[in-house]
Amino acid sequence: MLHSPYNVLFLCTGNSARSILAEGLLNGLGRVRFRAYSAGSAPRGEVHPLALATLQSYALPTDGYRSKSWDEFAAPGAPKMDFIITVCDHAAGETCPVWPGHPMTAHWGIPDPAAVEGDEDERRKAFHDTARALKRRIGLFARLPFERLDALSMQAELGGIGRMAGAA
Template sequence: MTGRIYNVLFLCTGNSARSILAEAIMNKLGHGRFRAFSAGSQPKGAVHPYALELLQNLHHDMTGLRSKSWDEFAAPEAPQMDFVFTVCDNAAAEVCPVWPGQPMSAHWGIPDPAAAEGTEAQRRYAFTEAYRLLGNRIGIFLSLPLKAIDELSLQRKLDEIGRMTDRSTDSAA
């Protein structure tokens, strides 16, 4: 494999939980082959404290994690993305900016842990579950032979990953 680093952008509406978790997971599991970013269409302005706590407990590098607008990544000076994944249904339905370089994209919807209700333990569990689901999907994505498959087949695989159910991500991982 060449020294090529793929840029990946994870999008969500608020950019406070799911997309932040995905950014951290990809940066950890991507082993320098992938550089992940996250953004939101309507960023909350702060990362959810449960997301930060979970990432810290799992020894993720949290340098630079912040809630930010997707407009930052549509600007001319932004890094050119190779892949853009929406991780919430609202962001998938919104009209996204035009991304320089026309990256491949797919929808990998995950329930919003920030919207979880119940006891504190139940709300924290929602973050752990979102982390697990995203980790499974990202792990499957990282196992794809990106250089060896054509663009149409790759797009089909990315879409399949997004349609995986909880059971299918566990068995594929």
């Protein structure tokens, strides 16, 4: 069906927390097999510091991340995406650009850790809970037998990962 490395774009509204975590986790877990990217429909302009601290706690790189528009990935010369995964409810309902190559899409809604109010420990916990849920889903995704799945089966698997009970 597809060939490795697979390009995966994680979308969220602000591209400051969930999509950044997903990008970092897949690049860390999927190393050779995947290239992950992230973007937002209305980027905040900065990456949330707790997103970077959470990636660091997983011993993943924290440099090079920036909050950017999804328009960058719909423009000529952008990497061709194989998969586009929304990780927040707002981005899932928005009208997305037309993606070159018609990649597979899925929605893996996760609560926004940046919206959690409270003390520093509560906010850190929210980011770690989000990362844990994303890591579980990304792990399932990375272990799919891509070479044996046809397009319909792959789409069903992607949707099933997003509907996992207790993943968020």
